[in-house]
Amino acid sequence: MLKVKNLTKKYDKVLAVNKVSFEIGSGEIGVLIGPNGAGKSTTIKSIAGLLRFDGEITIDGKPNKSIEAKRVFGYVPETPALYDSLSVWDHLEFIARAYDLQDWNDTAEKLLARFDMDDKKNKVGKDLSKGMQQKVSICCALLIKPRMIMFDEPMIGLDPKAIKELKEIFFELKDSGCAVLISTHILDSIADVWDKALIMNKGEIVFNSTRDDMALNGESLEHVFFSKTEGEGEAG
């Protein structure tokens, strides 16, 4: 579903991402992990079509910046930013219009209820806490019923109930055949949800493996993470 081939991104003279390639299949949950400055956000922003890059990114077989690709992917950014004067419901209505969704009201109501936002439908963006803004941002991305979805540090600012709901949603998305890519640097938050782990360090993918393969080799994600990001000496 998501194919990234030789993705390279340079800011002036700084090489932020260097020839990164990976794939996330339908019904697969991939996690993109790495220390601060590893190039995760640049990778995510490139996939979301916000940056120019060298290489090739396709979503459902279409170039990621095409209108067709945009119709099928959702994006939850690291920093939720809502329109100050638009209510929670207005945001959902905007998304429904922008993606030309039909019969979306029911889905929107259910999503808001899951995140305890159903009583805040009329609150405007600037009156929401950061956590609430994050919930609206997630609802907007889910409303389109995406075939591929990206979450950039999705747990930050969420309350325990919302984190629990979100984890359930990850599994529901997987069951529905959606490809999910989660970027984070908090390993504990995604410990039990991932199928494929992609570890980035210094702009490169330094590890790419599935949960099954790692289980066969007796590797733990935390151990591999530290061995790959803190130098071979510690890998032991």
Next chain:
Amino acid sequence: MSPLLFIMRKTLKNRTKEVLKKPVLLIGYLFIAVFVISMLIVSFVMPSGLIRRGSNDLYTGIVTIVFIFMYYTTLKLGIEKGSTYFRLSDVNLTFTAPIKPNHILLYGFIKQLGGTLIFLFVALCQIPNLKNNFDMKHYGAWMILLATVFYALSYPLISMVMYSWAAKKSGRKKILKRALDVMALLIAGVVLISLFSTRNVVVTIGNVFNNPIARYFPVIGWTSSIANASVNGFTTEFWVGLLGMVFLILGTIIGLYRAILDYYEDVLEGTEFFEAARKAKREGKNLTFGLKVRDSVKQKLSGTGASALFFKHLLELRKTAYVLFFDRSSVSVIIAAIMFRLAMPKGVQEVSLSMVLFFALYMLLLLQMQGRLGTELEKHYIFLIPASPYQKLFFATLAEHTKNLIDGIFLFALSGILFKAQLVNVVSCIIAYTLSGAVYTYSDILTRRLFGRIHSKGLLLFVKVLVNILIIIPGGVASAIVLLITENEFFMICALAGWSFVLAVTLFMFSAGILNNLETVN
């Protein structure tokens, strides 16, 4: 376009509803509306050139200098950070949606039309002053507003194109910035050479900026020529400027609209930067936002209890200032105040220093409105320090007073030499400037204490300016009366200083209570 029009329609509707629901907000906006309408009426109805009739060349020069400064600063920032019509919410929700980038650009441009209102307001406030000093045509005010609109619409477009070009290859940013700097240096060089031969600032400004190259120079010359129609009438340069700007704006938009657009990255950095700037402004930190912090400054912190705040502020000031406390606000106040005096008629030589003082206080009012203490009040530390609120307030503002004192010494020593003033007048101006700075600082805190719960920071800022103007007026009136009676500038400045001292102490006593409770600030 339909989803994008939905955002604009809903935003307008919800904002109107919000204002109607909150009486304080409604009163505030009604007050601003009355103020703006009054300004509009005054600007358009008042006769021109009653106080004096400055030459059209001087007017042209001033207008051109203002536009050079505005284009230079905004384009330089645009090259560095990109320019943007968008908010982060647009990036997150519209850039990733299946909407054509061309439509999104058009939506951004329509939004920018709303953004020009603030520029129009600033321009509107300058019109009465210009009408008092120059012989403007009856349609002059319209021309100033028209030029302002063209400026506000063109600079983001030009920045976007320049940034887009510069971002494609490393080194191009430097080339563009150097080109702008070279142009600025060339202009400064020509002004200095002319000044050397004429030894007259007014004549120099007229000579340098009122020649065909300046009048027809793309963008800056065109914009200035539109504004200059307010005194020169509809000359050829006006029509060239008008057509030039129309073609530039339309051409750039059509070019961008028709091109296969990939501008998201170009506006992303700018959007993030301006979002951070907006946040800093809301938190009262816009005076220090974006300043380079010099790591090389090494200074040990000292002081205990409340006085630790003072030494911390000294260190912060030293890290962001050019030399000692000399930062961009010092430079702005000093240059603007001296330039103001130089542009005034020669017949008022005996009150030269007080003219510099009054204009410097006007500038300080605008610059200090979002002072450093605002940053301190946004954090919890000052509230937790185990000391009395009076001690904390005194030490938390002492660095600001010290800075004002040093700026004052620079400004009035320089003015004293330039205008051959007496030493007692120089000293009294320094004291009056420092004390008036204290009035601004403490009235800012008191306004926060009284109106801190107003959610609109813009409205709060407006209230602060108004409060300051109202409390400083009696001092101004008293000093004018003293001047009439004594005919001595020294006594006039002393009257202002005396009033400022009384005000500063009173405001200090009433505002210290703000440090008892964080809730009164936020």
